[in-house]
Amino acid sequence: MNLAIDEIIRFSDCVNVVPTSPTTLHLAYERTPASSPLRRLIRDYVLFEAHVDQPDFDDDVHELPVDLLADVVKEYHVIKKDCEFKSVEVWDAYRKQVSEFAKCHYHSHNDEHPACDAKQ
């Protein structure tokens, strides 16, 4: 899964498009558990980047998975509370792209998938 996540992020940056197709996102949400790193990645694409150069996004919002919209709202509140704690503007938290997070932010590491080399 970690390699697939890395490839989605790399490809998205390469073609300058974020995954927001309702059909694709329904498939992803129907086939992954709530704790899936893929769900976290999709949530963050919607939260941080879907508004940028995605002219169809406003039309697609009402067709997104309900669980995804709930995840977006929950994460928004986590970010808002963090900004209040740090006394920074909430808007500043959204001046970030998914690819700017640390390499392992969307990875799952365990006995089968050890932590990535920090030099990668």
Ligand SMILES: [Zn+2]
């Ligand atoms: Zn990793």
